Amino acid sequence: xxxxxxxxxxxxxxxxxxxxxxxxxxxxxxxxxxxxxxxxxxxxxxxxxxxxxxxxxxxxxxxxxxxxxxxxxxxxxxxxxxxxxxxxxxxxxxxxxxxxxxxxxxxxxxxxxxxxxxxxxxxxxxxxxxxxxxxxxxxxxxxxxxxxxxxxxxxxxxxxxxxxxxxxxxxxxxxxxxxxxxxxxxxxxxxxxxxxxxxxxxxxxxxxxxxxxxxxxxxxxxxxxxxxxxxxxxxxxxxxxxxxxxxxxxxxxxxxxxxxxxxxxxxxxxxxxxxxxxxxxxxxxx
Amino acid sequence: xxxxxxxxxxxxxxxxxxxxxxxxxxxxxxxxxxxxxxxxxxxxxxxxxxxxxxxxxxxxxxxxxxxxxxxxxxxxxxxxxxxxxxxxxxxxxxxxxxxxxxxxxxxxxxxxxxxxxxxxxxxxxxxxxxxxxxxxxxxxxxxxxxxxxxxxxxxxxxxxxxxxxxxxxxxxxxxxxxxxxxxxxxxxxxxxxxxxxxxxxxxxxxxxxxxxxxxxxxxxxxxxxxxxxxxxxxxxxxxxxxxxxxxxxxxxxxxxxxxxxxxxxxxxxxxxxxxxxxxxxxxxxxxxxxxxxxxxxxxxxxxxxxxxxxxxxxxxxxxxxxxxxxxxxxxxxxxxxxxxxxxxxxxxxxxxxxxxxxxxxxxxxxxxxxxxxxxxxxxxxxxxxxxxxxxxxxxxxxxxxxxxxxxxxxxxxxxxxxxxxxxxxxxxxxxxxxxxxxxxxxxxxxxxxxxxxxxxxxxxxxxxxxxxxxxxxxxxxxxxxxxxxxxxxxxxxxxxxxxxxxxxxxxxxxxxxxxxxxxxxxxxxxxxxxxxxxxxxxxxxxxxxxxxxxxxxxxxxxxxxxxxxxxxxxxxxxxxxxxxxxxxxx
Numbered sequence: 001x002x003x004x005x006x007x008x009x010x011x012x013x014x015x016x017x018x019x020x021x022x023x024x025x026x027x028x029x030x031x032x033x034x035x036x037x038x039x040x041x042x043x044x045x046x047x048x049x050x051x052x053x054x055x056x057x058x059x060x061x062x063x064x065x066x067x068x069x070x071x072x073x074x075x076x077x078x079x080x081x082x083x084x085x086x087x088x089x090x091x092x093x094x095x096x097x098x099x100x101x102x103x104x105x106x107x108x109x110x111x112x113x114x115x116x117x118x119x120x121x122x123x124x125x126x127x128x129x130x131x132x133x134x135x136x137x138x139x140x141x142x143x144x145x146x147x148x149x150x151x152x153x154x155x156x157x158x159x160x161x162x163x164x165x166x167x168x169x170x171x172x173x174x175x176x177x178x179x180x181x182x183x184x185x186x187x188x189x190x191x192x193x194x195x196x197x198x199x200x201x202x203x204x205x206x207x208x209x210x211x212x213x214x215x216x217x218x219x220x221x222x223x224x225x226x227x228x229x230x231x232x233x234x235x236x237x238x239x240x241x242x243x244x245x246x247x248x249x250x251x252x253x254x255x256x257x258x259x260x261x262x263x264x265x266x267x268x269x270x271x272x273x274x275x276x277x278x279x280x281x282x283x284x285x286x
Numbered sequence: 287x288x289x290x291x292x293x294x295x296x297x298x299x300x301x302x303x304x305x306x307x308x309x310x311x312x313x314x315x316x317x318x319x320x321x322x323x324x325x326x327x328x329x330x331x332x333x334x335x336x337x338x339x340x341x342x343x344x345x346x347x348x349x350x351x352x353x354x355x356x357x358x359x360x361x362x363x364x365x366x367x368x369x370x371x372x373x374x375x376x377x378x379x380x381x382x383x384x385x386x387x388x389x390x391x392x393x394x395x396x397x398x399x400x401x402x403x404x405x406x407x408x409x410x411x412x413x414x415x416x417x418x419x420x421x422x423x424x425x426x427x428x429x430x431x432x433x434x435x436x437x438x439x440x441x442x443x444x445x446x447x448x449x450x451x452x453x454x455x456x457x458x459x460x461x462x463x464x465x466x467x468x469x470x471x472x473x474x475x476x477x478x479x480x481x482x483x484x485x486x487x488x489x490x491x492x493x494x495x496x497x498x499x500x501x502x503x504x505x506x507x508x509x510x511x512x513x514x515x516x517x518x519x520x521x522x523x524x525x526x527x528x529x530x531x532x533x534x535x536x537x538x539x540x541x542x543x544x545x546x547x548x549x550x551x552x553x554x555x556x557x558x559x560x561x562x563x564x565x566x567x568x569x570x571x572x573x574x575x576x577x578x579x580x581x582x583x584x585x586x587x588x589x590x591x592x593x594x595x596x597x598x599x600x601x602x603x604x605x606x607x608x609x610x611x612x613x614x615x616x617x618x619x620x621x622x623x624x625x626x627x628x629x630x631x632x633x634x635x636x637x638x639x640x641x642x643x644x645x646x647x648x649x650x651x652x653x654x655x656x657x658x659x660x661x662x663x664x665x666x667x668x669x670x671x672x673x674x675x676x677x678x679x680x681x682x683x684x685x686x687x688x689x690x691x692x693x694x695x696x697x698x699x700x701x702x703x704x705x706x707x708x709x710x711x712x713x714x715x716x717x718x719x720x721x722x723x724x725x726x727x728x729x730x731x732x733x734x735x736x737x738x739x740x741x742x743x744x745x746x747x748x749x750x751x752x753x754x755x756x757x758x759x760x761x762x763x764x765x766x767x768x769x770x771x772x773x774x775x776x777x778x779x780x781x782x783x784x785x786x787x788x789x790x791x792x793x794x795x796x797x798x799x800x801x802x803x804x805x806x807x808x809x810x811x812x813x814x815x816x817x818x819x820x821x822x823x824x825x826x827x828x829x830x831x832x833x834x835x836x837x838x839x840x841x842x843x844x845x846x847x848x849x850x851x852x853x854x855x856x857x858x859x860x861x862x863x864x865x866x867x868x869x870x871x872x
Contacts, residue, residue: 039331078328082323082327083324128312265308265309268309
């Protein structure tokens with residue numbers, strides 16, 4: 001079944017997967033607009049009652065342990081903060097297409113989701129602790145970086161299952177097998193899809209090059225490298241799927257030196273994220 | 287442990303601490319940024335919340351105002367409704383009542399609300415307003431229920447319509463009752479029938495008057511003939527003829543008949559006597575000096591007459607002769623009500639009526655009146671006779687004993703002719719009071735001319751043409767005027783008169799108004815004026831001073847005289863007209 005990316009993307013955009021498009025791009029627009037206010041976010045979320053319900057459910061969970069029951073987004077905003085609320089809303093929406101527990105050779109949508117969340121958290125933490133920046137875009141890029149895998153899972157599931165099996169048996173990285181079977185990999189699908197959704201160029205590039213982070217323009221390397229580093233680190237977080245079977249230590253070392261991060265510092269960050277993820281897991285947020 | 291190794295480990299630890307310090311300081315910096323932007327966001331959020339609260343508050347306020355206006359409108363509608371209205375809940379308690387209903391119960395609205403009718407009035411039964419279960423159970427309206435309820439001013443009978451008010455599920459949650467006060471309706475019904483009775487009475491009197499007037503017209507012509515011939519016979523007789531006595535006696539009888547006809551004419555409301563400004567005190571005074579009054583006093587020695595006249599009595603406009611008769615008839619009647627003696631009181635007064643009062647037939651309107659009262663403490667009038675006392679020839683007395691039978695009818699006609707009103711109160715065995723109300727005038731009375739001696743109206747050979755379709759009338763007039771020294775000619779119709787005048791000038795026409803067949807007095811006069819523009823004339827008629835008579839007067843005819851002719855009346859009229867300077871035609 002020879003297919004090209006364009007065909008896949010138009011198929012996706014006619015399917016249910018695209019139902020997250022408007023809300024996801026809306027939230028990302030709010031995140032990237034320095035002039036935006038809390039009301040802008042609320043407006044985006046309010047048009048999606050199921051999402052609002054999920055957001056409020058999480059905001060009311062023991063993880064955030066509000067004093068009084070949170071009844072609306074404004075209350076949630078005051079309690080958990082605008083930036084957290086943005087991330088929460090985005091992740092809850094993206095999760096729509098990651099739902100599913102069916103396991104094949106260590107892969108399941110749920111485990112892929114955990115992987116994405118871990119990458120998102122790690123990337124954000126690197127930005128915050130190492131660069132002293134908010135890192136919300138790093139979080140978004142981390143959350144969406146493997147969206148191409150989900151597309152394969154949804155639209156090319158037979159081949160995808162085989163590839164996943166082979167990757168596990170042959171200890172091969174997923175992109176190599178994808179290239180072999182489809183002629184393109186999940187990073188390229190993700191980049192094309194997010195471009196077609198009109199997401200910021202920076203994000204599409206970070207998604208498209210997260211397996212070859214140094215092959216982009218210097219201005220983009222910091223984000224692509226961070227995603228790559230986080231991808232490798234995430235393997236050390238429990239119960240999570242990884243599309244990288246054999247690590248390229250050389251690339252990893254190049255990346256952290258390009259980012260100017262001491263490996264020990266990465267360990268500190270990893271420790272913090274693991275604790276946070278463990279806490280979230282404990283509260284049933286995973 | 288070697289010193290180098292130890293130092294290396296220490297360095298590692300320091301490095302780790304440095305990293306932690308770096309992480310913490312970065313985290314702090316970002317958190318600070320987030321905190322700042324959050325603060326701004328909270329501020330935005332709060333101010334937009336505040337605005338929302340303001341918007342919502344003003345929305346609520348305007349909705350509240352609309353509701354207030356609607357509720358006020360409803361309140362006004364409820365209170366202006368001529369029907370009494372109340373709302374009651376399932377427990378028969380008043381939820382809302384209009385002012386009219388509260389007024390009817392005689393209880394302030396705030397004391398009615400929340401109570402059942404029997405809680406309001408523990409005494410007496412008011413089942414009709416206490417029990418609405420029929421409407422609540424069936425859900426159907428109930429109309430025209432009558433019953434009696436207790437109010438603070440006693441039992442009242444009412445008519446009730448009860449309409450169920452249902453919620454969206456069709457369950458009756460309250461009833462709306464529309465209540466009418468039957469006592470008011472009953473009173474209005476009674477007033478209506480009374481008014482109808484009075485109108486019937488007035489119409490009946492009017493019809494009788496017309497009949498009598500028609501009769502009097504013909505009668506006068508006949509009487510004129512009889513009187514004229516008797517007078518002529520008397521004149522031609524020698525004074526020692528014993529038949530003179532018989533003729534004089536028959537003349538007296540005819541005179542009585544003439545009186546009766548005169549009374550009838552009064553009833554016709556077209557009496558030939560002109561109105562003048564007069565004072566009722568003068569009328570009463572002249573009656574007290576009359577022979578009739580003397581006769582009453584003589585025949586009824588047990589009767590005492592009190593006279594109480596208002597010294598400053600206002601004048602009125604009326605017909606002197608009729609008022610004389612009215613006073614006479616009332617006093618005569620009063621005297622007849624006192625067969626065993628008693629007191630008659632005649633009084634006059636000024637009275638201002640400031641709101642209409644019910645009279646004998648029609649109501650007496652607001653205005654200034656002079657009032658003549660004649661009362662007696664005699665037998666009184668039985669209630670069943672009250673409706674008929676003014677009818678001609680209606681009497682409880684023995685016919686022929688007194689009066690013409692038209693006395694009270696004359697009183698009635700006189701009052702009506704003068705735009706007056708009558709009020710009668712009578713209690714059997716206690717007495718009767720008649721009150722006559724006449725509208726006042728502020729004109730002064732005219733001093734009455736004293737009648738002229740016969741010499742003053744003797745003629746001087748002037749030519750007089752008498753125009754009358756009745757032969758006897760022509761002969762009488764001709765005879766009187768010949769004797770008074772006029773040169774008289776007669777014709778029997780208007781057409782003949784016109785022919786006559788063409789060739790024979792006449793100083794004066796005596797023109798009968800109503801002639802048949804042929805043209806009447808007015809048309810005759812018009813034609814003659816074409817031939818002789820300054821032709822003098824007097825109009826004679828046995829009937830009335832009609833519009834056509836008035837038109838003749840406008841054209842230049844002089845004094846109007848009534849039939850039957852008397853020496854004095856026709857003599858004075860002819861003389862006056864001949865002496866009068868002819869008025870310019872208008």
